[in-house]
Amino acid sequence: MPRHSRKVAIITGGARGIGAAIAYRLGSEGARVAIFDIDGEAGLYRVNELRSSGIDAIFVRGDVSREGDVVRCVDEVLKIYGGVDILVNNAGIGSSGRHLFDQTLDEWERVIAVNLTGPYLFSKHASRIMASRGGGVIINIASTRALQSEPNTEAYSASKGGLLALTHALAMSLSRYRISVVSISPGWVDTSRWAYPPREPRLSRLDHMQHPAGRVGVPEDVAALVSFLASEEAGWITGVNIVIDGGMTSKMIYLDEDIISNSAEILIGVQGLADALKKILSDPSKAAETLRILRSSGII
Numbered sequence: 150m151p152r153h154s155r156k157v158a159i160i161t162g163g164a165r166g167i168g169a170a171i172a173y174r175l176g177s178e179g180a181r182v183a184i185f186d187i188d189g190e191a192g193l194y195r196v197n198e199l200r201s202s203g204i205d206a207i208f209v210r211g212d213v214s215r216e217g218d219v220v221r222c223v224d225e226v227l228k229i230y231g232g233v234d235i236l237v238n239n240a241g242i243g244s245s246g247r248h249l250f251d252q253t254l255d256e257w258e259r260v261i262a263v264n265l266t267g268p269y270l271f272s273k274h275a276s277r278i279m280a281s282r283g284g285g286v287i288i289n290i291a292s293t294r295a296l297q298s299e300p301n302t303e304a305y306s307a308s309k310g311g312l313l314a315l316t317h318a319l320a321m322s323l324s325r326y327r328i329s330v331v332s333i334s335p336g337w338v339d340t341s342r343w344a345y346p347p348r349e350p351r352l353s354r355l356d357h358m359q360h361p362a363g364r365v366g367v368p369e370d371v372a373a374l375v376s377f378l379a380s381e382e383a384g385w386i387t388g389v390n391i392v393i394d395g396g397m398t399s400k401m402i403y404l405d406e407d408i409i410s411n412s413a414e415i416l417i418g419v420q421g422l423a424d425a426l427k428k429i430l431s432d433p434s435k436a437a438e439t440l441r442i443l444r445s446s447g448i449i
């Protein structure tokens with residue numbers, strides 16, 4: 150019997166990317182799948198794709214940050230499929246990448262609304278249905294950026310950090326109803342093949358080789374973990390965050406001579422770096438300026 154036979158799953162942001170791969174995986178393992186997404190065109194495309202693979206699927210259009218849309222989705226799923234067993238809070242948006250000094254309050258509030266308020270609203274309304282059916286699983290898709298940051302990512306990192314805290318808070322509130330709540334923090338996942346429309350990945354050797362696991366992640370990596378966490382085999386797991394990132398957050402990075410010489414093969418292979426150097430050296434004014442900077446820094 151397929152792992153998720155007869156179960157009902159809601160996947161937010163299921164029209165493309167990681168959410169679409171999760172919908173496909175759960176659907177392939179017998180679940181009836183409702184994808185909820187703000188993008189109507191991509192949602193219809195995806196639901197047709199799922200159905201053409203023999204998956205029982207519906208699409209509900211809406212915005213995770215609007216309680217009315219969330220309630221409408223849960224009601225529709227209840228009407229069509231009779232309940233909810235698995236909720237995957239996957240919909241998310243990035244921040245602008247603007248420098249902290251130039252970020253706007255609107256930008257902050259929108260990222261928090263989609264990435265944190267959305268999962269709160271869906272969990273609140275779907276768990277009521279799960280509780281009345283004797284249990285369920287809520288899986289929140291966070292990010293390794295909940296744990297570590299690059300500059301100028303305040304709203305996104307804070308929203309995902311909040312999602313980790315929301316996960317353990319929900320796990321405690323809902324344990325009495327036999328509802329498990331976990332979060333997954335993916336690292337870099339290339340979603341090209343699950344984009345709308347799908348496209349070929351454009352990754353360099355460096356992108357792959359800097360990962361201890363030897364490659365950038367794909368949505369199927371996350372979907373496989375979701376499938377396990379949503380299954381009965383994961384019944385003793387709740388309230389925790391699971392990192393899936395090819396080893397990147399465990400990798401200690403201090404630049405020294407060894408790391409540079411060990412990475413020489415990768416660095417030489419960086420697409421564009423050799424070309425950029427050639428360009429600089431063939432332009433006398435740029436070459437002179439580059440040499441001046443290298444000399445004044447004491448590098449040469």
Ligand code: NAD
Pocket residue numbers: 161162163164165166167168185186187188191211212213214239240241242263290291292293334335336337338339340
């Ligand atoms: P994506 O942009 O490819 O897909 C996100 C989907 O969510 C889209 O279909 C979009 O229309 C939908 N969406 C956006 N705002 C919405 C809203 N307000 N209401 C309903 N739907 C909405 O993103 P992805 O890369 O597949 O990421 C999925 C999740 O995984 C996100 O939460 C993201 O933060 C997280 N994540 C992604 C990566 C990565 O490298 N791709 C890494 C870590 C975490």
